[in-house]
Amino acid sequence: xxxxxxxxxxxxxxxxxxLSGEVDNRNDGVYLIVQGxxxxxxxxxxxxxxxxxxxxxxxxxxxxxxxxxxxxxxxxAESKDFNRNVTEISPDIAVCRxxxxxxxxxxxxxxxxxxNCTHCGPRFTIIEELPYDRQNTTMRSFEMCSKCKSEYSNxxxxxxxxxxxxxxxxxxxxxxxxxxGFCTDIHDIVERITLQIDSGKIVAIKGFGGYHLLCDAxxxxxxxxxxxxxxxxxxxxAVMFRDIETASEYCFIDExxxxxxxxxxxxxxILRQKNELAPAVNNGLxxxxxxxxxxxxxYLLFKKLNTRAIVFTSANMSDExxxxxxxxxxxxxxxxxxxxxxxxxxxxxRADDSVVRFINNRLTVIRRSRxxxxxxxxxRFEAEGILALGAEQKNSFCIGKGKQAILSQYIGDLRNxxxxxxxxxxxxxxxxxxxxxxxxLACDLHPDYLSSQYAENLEARLGIPLLKVQHHxxxxxxxxxxxxxxxxxxxxxxxxxxxxxDGTIWGGEFxxxxxxxxxxxxxxxxxxxxxxxxxxxxxxxxxxSYLWKYFxxxxxxxxxxxxxxxxxxxxxALREMLNKKxxxxxxxxxxxxxxxxxxxxxxxxxxxxxxxxxxxLESAICDFTDDFYPFQAGKTVMFRDTLKEILxxxxxxxxxxxxxxxxxxxxxxILDVAVQIRSxxxxxxxxxxxxxxxxxxxxxxxxxxxxxxxxxxxxxxxVPPNDGGISLGQLVIASKKREICA
Ligand code: ZN
Ligand code: ZN
Ligand code: FE
Numbered sequence: 001x002x003x004x005x006x007x008x009x010x011x012x013x014x015x016x017x018x019l020s021g022e023v024d025n026r027n028d029g030v031y032l033i034v035q036g037x038x039x040x041x042x043x044x045x046x047x048x049x050x051x052x053x054x055x056x057x058x059x060x061x062x063x064x065x066x067x068x069x070x071x072x073x074x075x076x077a078e079s080k081d082f083n084r085n086v087t088e089i090s091p092d093i094a095v096c097r098x099x100x101x102x103x104x105x106x107x108x109x110x111x112x113x114x115x116n117c118t119h120c121g122p123r124f125t126i127i128e129e130l131p132y133d134r135q136n137t138t139m140r141s142f143e144m145c146s147k148c149k150s151e152y153s154n155x156x157x158x159x160x161x162x163x164x165x166x167x168x169x170x171x172x173x174x175x176x177x178x179x180x181g182f183c184t185d186i187h188d189i190v191e192r193i194t195l196q197i198d199s200g201k202i203v204a205i206k207g208f209g210g211y212h213l214l215c216d217a218x219x220x221x222x223x224x225x226x227x228x229x230x231x232x233x234x235x236x237x238a239v240m241f242r243d244i245e246t247a248s249e250y251c252f253i254d255e256x257x258x259x260x261x262x263x264x265x266x267x268x269x270i271l272r273q274k275n276e277l278a279p280a281v282n283n284g285l286x287x288x289x290x291x292x293x294x295x296x297x298x299y300l301l302f303k304k305l306n307t308r309a310i311v312f313t314s315a316n317m318s319d320e321x322x323x324x325x326x327x328x329x330x331x332x333x334x335x336x337x338x339x340x341x342x343x344x345x346x347x348x349x350r351a352d353d354s355v356v357r358f359i360n361n362r363l364t365v366i367r368r369s370r371x372x373x374x375x376x377x378x379x380r381f382e383a384e385g386i387l388a389l390g391a392e393q394k395n396s397f398c399i400g401k402g403k404q405a406i407l408s409q410y411i412g413d414l415r416n417x418x419x420x421x422x423x424x425x426x427x428x429x430x431x432x433x434x435x436x437x438x439x440x441l442a443c444d445l446h447p448d449y450l451s452s453q454y455a456e457n458l459e460a461r462l463g464i465p466l467l468k469v470q471h472h473x474x475x476x477x478x479x480x481x482x483x484x485x486x487x488x489x490x491x492x493x494x495x496x497x498x499x500x501x502d503g504t505i506w507g508g509e510f511x512x513x514x515x516x517x518x519x520x521x522x523x524x525x526x527x528x529x530x531x532x533x534x535x536x537x538x539x540x541x542x543x544x545s546y547l548w549k550y551f552x553x554x555x556x557x558x559x560x561x562x563x564x565x566x567x568x569x570x571x572x573a574l575r576e577m578l579n580k581k582x583x584x585x586x587x588x589x590x591x592x593x594x595x596x597x598x599x600x601x602x603x604x605x606x607x608x609x610x611x612x613x614x615x616x617l618e619s620a621i622c623d624f625t626d627d628f629y630p631f632q633a634g635k636t637v638m639f640r641d642t643l644k645e646i647l648x649x650x651x652x653x654x655x656x657x658x659x660x661x662x663x664x665x666x667x668x669x670i671l672d673v674a675v676q677i678r679s680x681x682x683x684x685x686x687x688x689x690x691x692x693x694x695x696x697x698x699x700x701x702x703x704x705x706x707x708x709x710x711x712x713x714x715x716x717x718x719v720p721p722n723d724g725g726i727s728l729g730q731l732v733i734a735s736k737k738r739e740i741c742a
Pocket of ligand 2: 149168171
């Protein structure tokens with residue numbers, strides 16, 4: 001990847017081992033010729049493999065002997081095809097250990113909060129176009145001082161060609177502001193901000209990819225105030241811990257969690273909670289989203305702060321994108337934060353903190369942004385010119401460059417106006433950044449999605465083909481693509497909603513698919529969704545609808561304790577809607593079944609954030625059992641017996657046990673249907689995807705059962721199983737279809 005210092009690293013290693021030759025960066029990788037003693041070449045190879053810059057990506061190394069005219073010394077070749085074709089841009093990289101040391105020892109960088117080198121610092125968020133040169137980044141307005149310039153030009157220096165190179169006398173600076181005035185001295189700023197956080201105030205700070213809001217994670221009043229001002233009811237906040245030792249006091253951290261927390265990407269890692277922070281941080285969930293400091297400024301803060309953990313959340317209002325503009329920040333955030341810290345370098349590409357979770361000991365990306373974007377996904381097909389627009393919620397789009405797919409950062413819910421602007425703006429920026437001109441389009445089948453409408457407009461304007469891809473086929477294809485599968489698979493896709501080819505809402509799908517076609521083998525029983533989209537926010541409606549469907553008009557809803565807070569009028573109105581089929585679209589969405597069980601068990605009847613009901617249902621599990629409920633799996637999966645038994649268990653058993661049994665039921669169901677399909681088709685590869693598979697318990701249980709029966713199982717890792725990964729699926733389906741048509 002560009003900007004991670006790979007070629008200079010090769011140069012330094014070659015010189016260290018006394019080798020001559022040259023290194024050249026080409027479209028398909030780095031070529032190098034080394035000439036010298038064979039034992040020195042072995043040591044060199046070893047160094048390249050084990051000491052490469054952290055953010056570089058070595059997929060494979062091929063070696064073969066060549067005959068050359070002989071080299072004197074080692075050099076970096078002027079790349080011929082470099083400028084036009086190399087399009088890999090590094091994601092932003094957390095500050096490295098050596099730069100942190102420089103903040104204590106390098107006279108020009110004492111406490112300098114923009115310290116960086118070729119191994120660390122901002123990349124994607126500051127770049128406007130290729131090649132990755134300072135002139136094409138927002139660093140262009142800062143002229144290098146003579147010290148920085150000499151480091152920048154010295155190949156033996158860690159900052160050789162570090163485009164954002166800066167120091168105390170030449171780089172960007174922070175600025176503190178509150179109602180009483182401002183200051184720009186870094187020691188003053190840190191002093192004031194830490195004092196505020198420690199006294200329960202809320203502060204806004206400009207980060208790599210947008211503004212953040214911070215407060216003391218141990219101060220419940222501060223967290224509640226932040227919730228109120230941010231209009232965020234109960235969605236859990238991410239927490240930044242001072243160090244890994246502190247994090248492990250409050251969360252269970254495995255070796256793999258630890259490595260990820262401390263990796264150069266520094267994502268938010270979802271961990272099981274060990275001890276509670278302020279209760280308002282995660283409102284009773286059993287997990288905490290933890291992250292480590294990743295900007296030099298964060299380290300300066302924790303050096304002074306008394307508290308060892310801070311709430312660290314994107315500064316945005318409800319569904320809007322995170323704020324990157326200083327003027328907007330100044331206007332909007334003064335209502336939310338007691339003070340604000342910004343800096344005088346523009347953010348070009350917005351990037352939220354990424355969120356990951358280890359499921360079955362493997363990394364699963366839940367929200368793909370800072371640290372991941374714009375890292376490419378290697379696919380097997382030529383995808384040049386394909387633009388896939390994604391779905392509606394958790395939108396991302398995706399462009400094809402050669403045999404690589406480059407996904408955009410997490411965009412959000414397009415129904416929000418500001419988010420839609422972020423979407424269209426980012427498509428334009430990606431076009432410029434990656435020199436990309438679309439020649440083929442792919443979008444969701446749903447005509448109301450704003451991403452589909454955008455695609456249709458583009459189709460009309462540019463006169464290029466547009467392929468509409470069924471939502472769950474795209475989910476399954478996303479998982480196939482990142483696992484390099486191009487054959488028929490059993491596709492299990494469980495999510496909340498997606499338009500089916502029959503006009504109803506799908507989302508509890510067992511399909512037999514390849515990258516071109518799909519066949520719907522079996523699906524969850526359809527229920528009427530009273531109120532349509534509203535049902536997703538009010539899980540009791542799904543519960544009501546399931547119970548009404550299976551047990552009829554006379555079912556006694558008040559026999560379920562969780563329903564006693566809901567008025568008779570509401571029940572009557574819902575029953576009327578269902579009987580007369582008024583605004584009750586049919587849905588087979590698996591998310592609705594999880595909603596129903598979560599509501600019936602009293603965990604979540606009204607939801608205040610996306611997927612709250614299923615998240616609380618998973619979070620409630622603390623008992624371990626292999627028991628499961630009965631169900632009927634044929635061409636339609638019926639849950640009448642499941643719900644009947646759950647109703648029996650509600651007064652007698654713990655919510656934890658009911659939830660575990662319910663999850664086991666779904667895992668059993670997956671196994672049963674998979675076995676049916678395998679016996680009919682002999683297909684043995686099975687793909688689990690869709691938002692429901694962010695559920696660690698469900699995935700682990702399902703994989704365990706499937707592997708015991710010798711299925712080859714696949715899940716998403718590098719792109720999210722939720723709608724954030726849809727655009728990749730659309731792109732590979734489009735590339736496959738285009739290939740066949742050509
Ligand atoms: Zn560094
Ligand atoms: Zn300087
Ligand atoms: Fe979906």
